[in-house]
Amino acid sequence: MSVMSSYWKQLQLKQIMDNVMNNVLSINQFWSWSILAIIIVTMILRNKRSKAKKSFYTELTKKKDDFKNPYKLNIYDLCKTAYRPGHTEAVIDLIERLHYDINAPLPSNGLTLFSCACLSGSKKLILYLLLKGADLMSVTKDGDGPLYLATYAALNSPETDVTTLDLLITYGCDVNRQNNKGYTPLHRAASKGNYKVVKCLLRHGARINVPNKSGIYPIDCASNAGHPEIAKILAFKVNNPHVWDVVEPHTPPSIKMGLRTPMRPNILQSPTYKRSFISQRMKPM
Known part of the structure; x- marks a missing residue:
């Protein structure tokens, strides 16, 4: 009886060990397949990126070549x-x-x-x-x-x-x-x-x-x-032929050369200005 009991215990232990080993193998297979799948997906994505990059540079080259063609x-x-x-x-x-x-x-x-x-x-x-x-x-x-x-x-x-x-x-x-x-x-x-x-x-x-x-x-x-x-x-004469006599001797050189218009204070401060001249000079031509 004890021999039979011992046999059954060993048999049960063996079955348990077999189940454990099978489970371990299943887990290993799972991880193996998972890693393999990750590697495959990574390679596919990398390949797509490479193609996209190549396509981008191809299009860029085409745009440059368009001027040649x-x-x-x-x-x-x-x-x-x-x-x-x-x-x-x-x-x-x-x-x-x-x-x-x-x-x-x-x-x-x-x-x-x-x-x-x-x-x-x-x-x-x-x-x-x-x-x-x-x-x-x-x-x-x-x-x-x-x-x-x-x-x-x-x-x-x-x-x-x-x-x-x-x-x-x-x-x-x-x-x-x-x-x-x-x-x-x-x-x-x-x-x-x-x-x-x-x-x-x-x-x-x-x-x-x-x-x-x-x-x-x-x-x-x-x-x-x-x-x-x-x-x-490009300098040109203004309508009043006496403008430079009016604003002398305080006229800056740039105005004498015709590079810019006399400032209003320069004209107003002149002792010999005339109102008609000022109103005429301030109007745009």
């Missing part, structure tokens, strides 16, 4: 970048094949293909569009005309080429046309201190005494931007 850009962007090799030819090709309206403005800013060409400064493209019937009176939403945009391009190009300005003025662009804020091409050229562009505009009849809507003259743009030599060129 003109036909990947829309025609307005092509016109704006017509100074790049091949872009002018691409624009002309697209216009000839697809019959684009060169005077159709963009709803967002009012730029036409002709305006964009002027902004690029490409003389070849501008001449082509002029011969195709470009509208010289077209303006952007800011009121910038073709000559104003071409002046901006000339002032910001590595080598100043005023032949584009000569071309536009010859075809009929108004050299004194003002934008919505009253600025003329001469205001822009004066603020940049570009002697070549300033002389070109003056040669074609640009007026130095045209203020913008804030009363700022081209001479003010040059003076405030630190271009005294350009300011001297």
Whole structure:
């Protein structure tokens, strides 16, 4: 009896040990599978990130390469970048094949293909569009005309080429046309201190005494931007021929040179001033 009892106890103990071992194996298998699953998921995520990063750099490279391949850009962007090799030819090709309206403005800013060409400064493209019937009176939403945009391009190009300005003025662009804020091409050229562009505009009849809507003259743009030599060129006489006699001998040199307007106290303190002169001098021209 005791032998049987001992046998059953050993058998039960063995079964218990077997169950424990099975459970241990199950737990080990569970953790093994869990670790394996984590490794697989990590590898998948890493692979996705790698692909996403590669895709990002691919797209970035494509955007850079778009400028090398003109036909990947829309025609307005092509016109704006017509100074790049091949872009002018691409624009002309697209216009000839697809019959684009060169005077159709963009709803967002009012730029036409002709305006964009002027902004690029490409003389070849501008001449082509002029011969195709470009509208010289077209303006952007800011009121910038073709000559104003071409002046901006000339002032910001590595080598100043005023032949584009000569071309536009010859075809009929108004050299004194003002934008919505009253600025003329001469205001822009004066603020940049570009002697070549300033002389070109003056040669074609640009007026130095045209203020913008804030009363700022081209001479003010040059003076405030630190271009005294350009300011001297743009100095003009005031209506009263005796103004300098009135404010002498207390006139600062900058006023004598025409770089700024005499201050009101300087005029009022003059012993020989006349009321009619003061009221006239204080009015904007």
